[in-house]
Amino acid sequence: MSCLVYIPQDIEAEGKNYLLERGYELRIGSDLSQKTLMNEIRDCEALLTRSMAAISKEVIAAGRRLKVIAKYGVGLDNINVRAATERGIYVTNTPEANANTVAEHVMAFILALSKQLMAADKELRKGNYEVRHQLLSMDLEGKTLGVIGLGRIGRLLAQKAGKGFGMRVIGYDPYLTANPDRDIEFAADIERVFRHSDVISLHLPLTEATKGAIGSREFAWMKSSAYFVNASRGEIVKEKDLVEALKTGAIAGAGIDVFEEEPPSENNPLFQLENVIVSPHSAALTTEASARMAIHAAMQVDQVLRGRRPEWAVNEPQSREKMNGPAN
Secondary structure: OOOEEOOOOOHHHHHHHHHHHHOOEEEEEOOOOHHHHHHHHOOOOOOOOOOOOEEEEEHHHHHHOEEEEEEOOOOOOEEOOOHHHHHHOOOOOEOOOOOOHHHHHHHHHEEEEEEEOHHHHHHHHHOOHHHHHHOOOOOOOOEEEEEEEEOOHHHHHHHHHHHHHOOOOEOOOOOOOOOOOOOOOOOOHHHHHHHOEEEEEEEOOOOOOOOOOHHHHHHOOOEEEEEEEEEEOOOHHHHHHHHHHHHOOOEEEEEOHHHHHHHOOOOOHHHHHHOEEEEEEOOOHHHHHHHHHHHHHHHHHHHHHOOOOOOEEOOOOOHHHHHHOOOO
């Protein structure tokens, strides 16, 4: 009997075909409620999940035959990694699939904000040609980009901004003690980055330590002419504090791809502000990156079910012999 792979949210054909060609059966989820997830995962050997499905301790426990949870994407905040580890289940992600894609999206935010593109477009459509003298944009060359979080995405963004646009790049990462990139000025504390940057871009993972880590204190450190960009996780930022900073002119504007609550309410205060550009958590979702994420996640499923250690494991599962025996 072939192995059954559970996919709560459908993925691109490239990923499904990769698994089908190797003899796996697929089960596409019917909805994302905890009850449905627990029911549909019961006889599956693998789970390939996107961001909206909450892979809780209870869902993982219901997957008695489960050997691998493969994340389509990088962030793991919707997966209880500890519970998976304790049950001898690998958790993987796709770190090489979308990093450049997200860095490009952030660069688009920075360009649109600094060049006042949204405001100029709106005014010109109303017949206000003289807006060309009223909205003065900002050169990026010689300006400072502050990168908070120096993983793959942060470093790729630094390369694009520094080598492509002549920006000075300073960076901070709470998990690093040494500079990972000679083209980045490594800061020992986050305050220096916020105070000296013309643009701040956030690239931290969502953890208990980073949840709500950016708020009124950090926005008060920023220049009133500076822009804030977040394409990492919405819950890292205290959204009310960001709205207040934007309303009062404490900062000049923001580019926001992620929100405290997703999907965000249509009444989200950020949507009422003209100095904000928003996108629907889509920084990683180009045609090319989506196909890569689907294929890379499928590759991790195949590697584990063939008895190999996955290439992009994020945990070291406990031995099943240390549990209540192997799953049947």
